[in-house]
Amino acid sequence: MSGGPVLILGATSGMAREIARTFAAAGHPIQLAARNVGRLADDKADLETRHGIAVTLHEFDAFDLDAHKAFVDGLPALPAIAVCAVGAMGQHEENINDPKAGAQVMRANFEGPASILGHLANAMETRGSGTLVGISSVAGDRGRASNYVYGAAKAGFTAFLSGLRNRLAHKGVHVVTVKPGFVATAMTEGMDLPEKLTAQPVEVANAIRSAVQSQKNVIYVRPIWRLIMLVIRAIPEPIFKKTDI
Amino acid sequence: MTNLSGWGRFPVAECRVIRARTQTDVARALSQGPLIARGNGRAYGDSALNPDLTLDMRGMDRMLSFDAETGVLVAEAGVLLADIIAAFLPRGWFPGVTPGTKFVSLGGAIAADVHGKNHHVDGAFGSFVDWIDLMGPDGRITRVSRDHQPELFGYTLGGMGLTGVILRAQIRLRAVQSGWIVQDSYATRTLEEAIDVFEDHLDWLYSVAWIDCAAQGAHLGRSIAMLGRHATPEDLPEARRSAPFQVKRKRSLTMPIDLPGFALNRYTVHAFNTLYYHLGAWKAGRTLVDWDSYFYPLDAIRDWNRIYGKRGFFQFQCVLPTDSARTGLHQLVQCIAASGQGSFLSVLKRFGAQDSRFSFPQAGYTLALDFPANDRSLALMKTLDRITLDHGGRFYLAKDSRMPSEVFAEADPRTEAFAAMRRETGLDAAFASLQSQRLGL
Numbered sequence: 302m303s304g305g306p307v308l309i310l311g312a313t314s315g316m317a318r319e320i321a322r323t324f325a326a327a328g329h330p331i332q333l334a335a336r337n338v339g340r341l342a343d344d345k346a347d348l349e350t351r352h353g354i355a356v357t358l359h360e361f362d363a364f365d366l367d368a369h370k371a372f373v374d375g376l377p378a379l380p381a382i383a384v385c386a387v388g389a390m391g392q393h394e395e396n397i398n399d400p401k402a403g404a405q406v407m408r409a410n411f412e413g414p415a416s417i418l419g420h421l422a423n424a425m426e427t428r429g430s431g432t433l434v435g436i437s438s439v440a441g442d443r444g445r446a447s448n449y450v451y452g453a454a455k456a457g458f459t460a461f462l463s464g465l466r467n468r469l470a471h472k473g474v475h476v477v478t479v480k481p482g483f484v485a486t487a488m489t490e491g492m493d494l495p496e497k498l499t500a501q502p503v504e505v506a507n508a509i510r511s512a513v514q515s516q517k518n519v520i521y522v523r524p525i526w527r528l529i530m531l532v533i534r535a536i537p538e539p540i541f542k543k544t545d546i
Numbered sequence: 547m548t549n550l551s552g553w554g555r556f557p558v559a560e561c562r563v564i565r566a567r568t569q570t571d572v573a574r575a576l577s578q579g580p581l582i583a584r585g586n587g588r589a590y591g592d593s594a595l596n597p598d599l600t601l602d603m604r605g606m607d608r609m610l611s612f613d614a615e616t617g618v619l620v621a622e623a624g625v626l627l628a629d630i631i632a633a634f635l636p637r638g639w640f641p642g643v644t645p646g647t648k649f650v651s652l653g654g655a656i657a658a659d660v661h662g663k664n665h666h667v668d669g670a671f672g673s674f675v676d677w678i679d680l681m682g683p684d685g686r687i688t689r690v691s692r693d694h695q696p697e698l699f700g701y702t703l704g705g706m707g708l709t710g711v712i713l714r715a716q717i718r719l720r721a722v723q724s725g726w727i728v729q730d731s732y733a734t735r736t737l738e739e740a741i742d743v744f745e746d747h748l749d750w751l752y753s754v755a756w757i758d759c760a761a762q763g764a765h766l767g768r769s770i771a772m773l774g775r776h777a778t779p780e781d782l783p784e785a786r787r788s789a790p791f792q793v794k795r796k797r798s799l800t801m802p803i804d805l806p807g808f809a810l811n812r813y814t815v816h817a818f819n820t821l822y823y824h825l826g827a828w829k830a831g832r833t834l835v836d837w838d839s840y841f842y843p844l845d846a847i848r849d850w851n852r853i854y855g856k857r858g859f860f861q862f863q864c865v866l867p868t869d870s871a872r873t874g875l876h877q878l879v880q881c882i883a884a885s886g887q888g889s890f891l892s893v894l895k896r897f898g899a900q901d902s903r904f905s906f907p908q909a910g911y912t913l914a915l916d917f918p919a920n921d922r923s924l925a926l927m928k929t930l931d932r933i934t935l936d937h938g939g940r941f942y943l944a945k946d947s948r949m950p951s952e953v954f955a956e957a958d959p960r961t962e963a964f965a966a967m968r969r970e971t972g973l974d975a976a977f978a979s980l981q982s983q984r985l986g987l
């Protein structure tokens with residue numbers, strides 16, 4: 302099996318590594334993009350060694366909006382599939398007490414990803430084909446006291462993806478929104494996560510690949526999350542505000 | 547804190563676990579005090595447990611380079627043999643040595659210097675290792691090999707993570723022409739006959755015997771002895787020759803629950819062994835077996851270690867030198883059969899010569915069995931310890947979770963030198979496991 306190139310934005314995360322492997326295993330050439338691509342040399346070697354596919358590295362800064370168009374134009378080929386795994390949780394205490402820190406989180410999870418996917422969308426629309434994958438979060442489904450800055454940014458990103466999907470529906474470009482739920486990565490290490498609700502990065506990767514293949518719109522990696530978030534969203538505000546969910 | 551155990555699920559210890567994704571993570575962990583590296587947790591006992599700090603190496607699992615001419619692979623320590631097979635068997639390469647599960651990490655295979663069914667021909671895993679990048683207590687990396695720091699290299703093979711953290715290594719794979727194994731199996735009436743099969747077929751690459759150690763009297767030690775070699779295209783049926791590496795992917799079964807204690811008793815074990823023996827006898831002769839079923843029959847049942855219930859189980863594995871092997875094995879098997887404690891799986895292998903600083907193999911025969919974790923098993927193993935010692939044998943640390951330090955020291959004169967080396971180089975202050983503490987390493 303093989304296919305067009307897959308671009309992974311924010312390629313240094315553990316989740317991104319598995320996503321790249323999953324597409325590489327299916328024969329796709331891979332474009333890895335992140336800040337400080339020096340850190341990706343071993344990942345490039347790994348993908349090439351394991352799967353015998355070509356890997357290119359691309360310097361990418363989600364915060365540098367001015368450079369995004371040039372980044373897209375500078376890719377060796379417009380990808381068939383682009384996966385945006387850029388994101389940052391920050392420390393909630395800091396996010397709510399220091400507006401600057403909060404803004405960084407919003408930029409990393411919403412502004413930056415929206416900008417780069419916007420450029421990619423335009424290019425794919427012109428070409429008339431492609432798939433965009435945005436990794437959002439269940440945290441965006443409803444704001445909660447414990448992480449609403451991050452949640453708000455993800456909510457914005459979810460809405461953006463939904464609008465983009467709507468706009469491109471007749472242009473041959475498909476948009477997938479991924480809500481992973483808890484994932485065992487460096488970001489969540491040391492947190493006490495319930496095992497049944499926590500996905501491994503490889504599960505996220507497999508879910509994304511099959512969502513891309515079957516043109517799903519919105520996926521929760523572990524299906525149980527769809528139910529949980531349905532319930533959480535359904536709680537009336539007067540009650541919700543008294544809870545500690 | 548995480549509840550951790552080895553594959554035998556005994557002992558369980560609450561451990562602080564840090565997952566390393568880069569070598570910087572490893573260095574940072576080292577600055578936080580004594581630790582033990584952990585691969586994929588397939589050692590049976592407490593080799594990879596340290597309550598204060600256990601360093602999970604599975605996050606470092608990248609393959610860094612491969613030479614398609616020579617089969618030389620450089621990979622990080624957290625890569626599993628299963629990953630290596632998935633990547634390279636389709637290109638005609640297989641691990642030079644593999645244990646009975648493919649879910650071991652490269653670091654774990656080196657640290658235990660694991661053996662396969664081909665020890666009598668090729669030696670242990672270390673024979674295929676060119677160099678190891680080892681991180682020492684101060685976070686410095688040394689590339690050890692047969693030429694550079696040969697002593698530290700030698701001690702790291704079989705050193706059970708007590709000489710440093712293995713970051714990456716260069717290994718040589720074996721060129722194979724198919725994903726199939728030609729297997730000849732024999733049903734032997736006694737243990738002695740099984741040994742004869744080994745001795746008569748030392749030219750076969752792989753050999754192993756499964757022993758019915760519930761059988762007594764005239765049937766004592768009856769076995770299914772199996773020889774194997776990699777199939778060439780000529781060995782394959784016409785239809786398979788065009789795709790010699792393609793084997794059918796089997797669906798794996800999962801052991802869904804811990805079996806309750808009463809499910810495992812002398813009657814069920816006896817019945818299982820008898821059944822297995824007769825099935826084996828019925829199927830004796832030449833067959834073509836795919837690589838996965840041949841090397842890793844147990845991997846087909848996920849979480850099979852739950853068969854022994856919540857309390858877990860012990861493994862016992864010793865090696866007896868060639869000269870005393872026949873009498874020693876006879877005593878061991880007799881003692882086990884008489885105890886009625888049984889074991890679902892008792893495995894006998896032939897080891898060839900191996901001269902190493904600390905790793906387990908030596909020329910002779912190795913016997914491995916498992917027993918449910920209870921007091922009767924502990925008492926039985928005490929007797930087995932004694933028989934092993936009396937026959938000049940030694941014990942495998944990757945399977946151990948209960949040996950007293952005196953027994954280990956008596957079995958292995960190299961123990962003192964290993965412990966002294968650790969003291970003199972300060973390694974003992976940086977690397978420790980529950981096992982190393984128990985055994986005074």
Ligand SMILES: Cc1cc2nc3c(=O)[nH]c(=O)nc-3n(C[C@H](O)[C@H](O)[C@H](O)COP(=O)(O)OP(=O)(O)OC[C@H]3O[C@@H](n4cnc5c(N)ncnc54)[C@H](O)[C@@H]3O)c2cc1C
Binds near residue numbers: 582661707711
């Ligand atoms: C079903 C089954 C069959 C088996 N069959 C065989 C067999 O036929 N032959 C055989 O020899 N063994 C066999 N074993 C044992 C197994 O091969 C060894 O225990 C092996 O070491 C397990 O590797 P691991 O990655 O799971 O390591 P772990 O169990 O996690 O650790 C084992 C040891 O390796 C050390 N270690 C792991 N990674 C590193 C690292 N990066 N740096 C330094 N030290 C490290 C640990 O500290 C520990 O001492 C079998 C085990 C099972 C479960």
